[in-house]
Amino acid sequence: QFPEISRPVADSWLRARMRGVDPYKVVKKPQLTEQELQEIRHDKEPLIAATEALINRLKNILNDCGYILYLIDPDGIILVHEGDWKRNRPFPEYGSRVGIIANEETIGTNAHELSINLKRPVQLLGPEHYAVVFQNNIASAAPVFDADRQVAGALLLLSRPCEGEKDGFLTRQCKSELALVVSMASAVAAEMVLCRPRVKVQTSSMGKDKSVLPAVKERRPAGSAGAVFNKIIGESEAIKKAVKLARKFAQSRENILLTGESGTGKEIFAEAIHQYYCPDGPFVVVNCAAMPRDLIASELFGYEGGSFTGAERRGRPGKIELADGGIFFLDEIGDMPLELQPVLLRVLENKQVTRIGGCTAKKVDFRLIAATNQNLYQMVLENKFREDLYYRLSVLNIHIPPLRERKEDIILLCDYFIEEYCQEAGRPRPQLSRETVEYILAYDWPGNVRQLKNAMIYAVNVCQGQIITPQDLPQNIILDKVRHRLYPSHFPVDSIGELLQISHLEKTAIQTALTYTNRCVPEAAKLLGLSRSTLYRKIKEYNITL
Known part of the structure; x- marks a missing residue:
């Protein structure tokens, strides 16, 4: 029933046995102290924030499908x-699993550690696990890479095999879940890039400060603005208009407000403007939506040592201070707490920032892109x-169109993401x-370019051979096509009788069953409950x- 065991899994089993790992033991309580766990979570804050943002969007799906999703560090x-703990006993009895060390030394062979070590997706089926408690589970894991292509951790999707299903269902379940966790890992990696502050400390020949701050992004060479603008892919008039405005506004010193739906590529525009305006200056990013409400003030303005419980002894500069001489990109500005907006307005007007707990204002020279x-x-x-802050932010405004308004760019983007x-x-x-292209063009892409990229990653991982078929696309795209077939928007109202005919x-x-089964009539017949x-x-x- 299960494929031949792979060499990495067999080697892991041997190591676990040599170490004396008890396959019947269940790790019930965290092995770390509360302080140790807090320090680790602080170090992994961008990774955790990106994962929690993803979980908030997918929580209902995880529960409805009976999945458990873990974020595990290296x-x-x-x-x-x-996820749904009730279907995955005995874990509900032990409460939270956060802080537990689940590696080869404690639970034996596992998918997430293999995924981290091999730097690729890994899936273990039932008895491939060393620990007995996991031997009725499918474990699908994918590494999460940071901006430097280092493994920051892994996402693990745990599920139970569906029982009593028809032939071939388990194989499709495994393929879908592996593709799902790969897509989620890619989404978390992208969210980390969007959310993390990125700046390199300016160094001088006098050697006053040659230290590099924790979140570092290398400076790009001057004169590369054209190349960065060229990375904004599209031939539609809507995207060309936005790029033209961005090139023009990049020559100014005024604040810029980028508007557009989630996933349209606002940060790519901000980076291109940064490259044109001050390629040697820092580019500092703060995402207001991804940051805990009570931490936004200290992150933006910094703090002096001892100004509140948990503050670092020497204090810490805020992101605005770190943006001195460059661009400060404030993403999701609409989620900024109302009580902090007048403070930000004052900083924009005076170009001075005072740390929390401090008395001295420091001059800062930066350009804001919100x-x-x-x-x-x-x-x-x-x-x-605040109305006054709105007018201060929107001196120059660029609207980035959603993907549904630039249909002619969709296949260009698909080809680019697949190739990349x-x-x-x-x-x-x-x-x-050709049929897959029809499905892709018929879909509205509410998540825009980001959703399209994740869909292409999913399709590449699911497809067999060198052709991506409609069956390889995420199910929401297939179901949307079915909805349009059943209830086409262009269907005349006076032809409702024809639309609802049983034959239609x-x-x-x-047609849907044949598409889903890649034109395999026997499988389509099973789905439809018909004889061949x-x-x-x-x-x-x-x-x-056919």
């Missing part, structure tokens, strides 16, 4: 977990955003089939092409 320490996916003007009318991912993964590049619904169901002969007859009757 040492095997569980940092975050979420971004939001909300309607700030409407928030002003509803007293949810396959080069990084060292795998051959598959092609999109039946033909749509057969009946399905062949109906395919001929409805003139459906």
Whole structure:
């Protein structure tokens, strides 16, 4: 029933046995002290914040599907977990798993440690696990890479095999779950890049300060602005207009407000403007939505030593202070607490910042680029955003169009993302089939470019061979196509009778089943609950092409 055991799994089993790991033991309590765990979580704050942001969007799906999702660091320490505990006994009896060390030395062979060590996705089925408690689980793990392509941790998706399903379902379940965790790991990695502050300390020939701050992003060479703007892929008039404005505004010193739905690429525009305006200056990023409300003030303005419980002894500069001489990119500005908005306004007007607990104001010279996916003007009318700050931010405004308004760019982006991912993964590049292109173009892409990128990564991991078929796309895209077939928006109202005819619904169901099974009639017949002969007859009757 299970494939032949791989060499890395066999080697891990031997190491666990040699170490005397008890396969029947369940680690019930954290092995770390509260202080040790806090220090580790502090060091992994960007990774944890990015993962929790993803979990907040997927929590209902995880629970509905009976999944448990773990975030585990390279040492095997569980940092975050979420999901349906009731279906995964005996874990509910032991409470939170955060702080538990789950590595080869404590639980034996496991998917997440293999994934971290091999730097690639790994899936273990049931008995491949060393610990008996996991031997009725499917474990799918994928490494999360930081901006320097180092493994920051791993995401582990734990599930139970579906029982009583038809032939081939377990294989499809395994493929789908592995592709899902790979997509989630890519999303977390992208979120880390968006959320983490990035700056390199300016160094001088006098050698006053040659230290590099914890979150470092290398400076790009001057004169590369054109190349960065060229990385904004698209031939539509809407995206060309936005790029033209960005090039023009990059020559000014005024604040810029980038507006557009989530996932449209606002930070890419901000980085391009930075390269044109001050390529040798720092580029500091703060995402207001991803930062705990009670930490925003200290992150933005910094603090003096001993100014509050838990503060570092020597204090810490704020992100605005670190942006001196460069660009300060404030993402999701609409989520900034109302009580902090007048403080930010004062900093923008005076170009001075005072640390929390401090008495002395420090001069700062930076250019602000703010971004939001909300309607700030409407928030002003509803007293949810300060009017004076709104006008200060929106001196220059660039709207980045959603993907549904630039359909001609979608396949260009698909090709780019597939090529980029396959080069990084060292795998051959598959092609999109004509029918897959139709599905992709028919979808509205509410998550925009970010969702499209994750969908292409999912498809590359699921597809077999060198052709990506509609079956390889995420299920929400396939289901959306079915919805449009059943209820087309262009269908005349006076033809509602034709739309609801059983023959129309039946033909749509057969087309969908054939698409989902990659034109395999026996599998499609099973999905539809029909015999093969009946399905062949109906395919001929409805003139459906195989």
